[in-house]
Amino acid sequence: MSSNPSIDLPILDSATPETVGRLPRWLKREVPKGNANNFTANLLEELKLETVCDNAKCPNRMECYSQKTATFMILGNTCTRPCGFCAVGRGRPVAPEADEPARVAEASRRLGLKHVVITSVTRDDLPDGGADHFYQCIKAVREATGANVEVLTPDFVNNEAALSRVVEAEPEVFNHNTETVPRLYRRVRGPKSDYQWTLHLLKRVKQLNPNIKTKSGLMLGLGETHEEVLEVLSDLVAADCDFLTLGQYLQPSQEKYLPVVRYIPPEEFKRWGEISKSLGFKKVASGPFVRSSYHARDMAESF
Numbered sequence: 001m002s003s004n005p006s007i008d009l010p011i012l013d014s015a016t017p018e019t020v021g022r023l024p025r026w027l028k029r030e031v032p033k034g035n036a037n038n039f040t041a042n043l044l045e046e047l048k049l050e051t052v053c054d055n056a057k058c059p060n061r062m063e064c065y066s067q068k069t070a071t072f073m074i075l076g077n078t079c080t081r082p083c084g085f086c087a088v089g090r091g092r093p094v095a096p097e098a099d100e101p102a103r104v105a106e107a108s109r110r111l112g113l114k115h116v117v118i119t120s121v122t123r124d125d126l127p128d129g130g131a132d133h134f135y136q137c138i139k140a141v142r143e144a145t146g147a148n149v150e151v152l153t154p155d156f157v158n159n160e161a162a163l164s165r166v167v168e169a170e171p172e173v174f175n176h177n178t179e180t181v182p183r184l185y186r187r188v189r190g191p192k193s194d195y196q197w198t199l200h201l202l203k204r205v206k207q208l209n210p211n212i213k214t215k216s217g218l219m220l221g222l223g224e225t226h227e228e229v230l231e232v233l234s235d236l237v238a239a240d241c242d243f244l245t246l247g248q249y250l251q252p253s254q255e256k257y258l259p260v261v262r263y264i265p266p267e268e269f270k271r272w273g274e275i276s277k278s279l280g281f282k283k284v285a286s287g288p289f290v291r292s293s294y295h296a297r298d299m300a301e302s303f
Helices: 036-046 061-066 100-111 131-145 160-168 182-189 195-208 226-238 266-279 296-301
Strands: 071-074 115-120 148-152 173-175 213-220 243-248 283-286
Touching: 036 061, 036 100, 071 100, 071 131, 100 115, 100 131, 115 131, 115 296, 131 148, 131 160, 148 296, 160 195, 182 226, 195 213, 195 226, 213 226, 226 266, 243 266, 266 283
Parallel strands: 071 115, 115 148, 148 173, 173 213, 213 243, 243 283
Antiparallel strands: none
């Protein structure tokens, strides 16, 4: 790993594990008004589609639905990985649905999306990890809408052929989240995840198709140090990662999920954004409510 000791790191505030139970003022927000939220929710229910917005208890769900957008979660709503941060259900998944690509495309068309974000649960039970299903969804969406497509994929368990299959569909943006620093990797992402493979995956996408924009993201507040975050950012730049998202980790519930160690103030997120840009990222979104696909179209289209 690499680091840059000349960079002025943010100053830690006084938050401690004992005080983080109180939600700070900057993490409280108003619920958007209007009928668009119901339109989006009803359409997803009609087409029997899952979203990461619902399944991961995203704090931006109401805002995104009110703007007639959502991040589609394909391959079911049951994950095979026991990640310590994620609210998506775990267990034995059902078989992929052959008509799901068509339903994702239809929802994208009716929502009028110009930038479609597709993610999935992790499917270690499938030989290709669901890569061909990603391929089919990308092709169906593009044929139905002409929209740009961004994928947020699992790691495909070191499967180069699976990674190549997704790249073959030529999504405009290929996102794979780093999530946290190497020291916390197994605790946060589970025993099968590997930090070096994450870096290799992002770099390999660029090698296979230099025109695809690569993207990654981290959650802050899990106990990482500033020096560790800086090392990860430097490693991602070295892996030719174009876009970066930095957001606050929020515990989905008090049961079974990792606790928040620290709430990062907006001023510190702003400083991390400045540092990230100085390191060489093309686009950076850094803030308490930033998530992988939050305002994804703005980041991709402004590049």
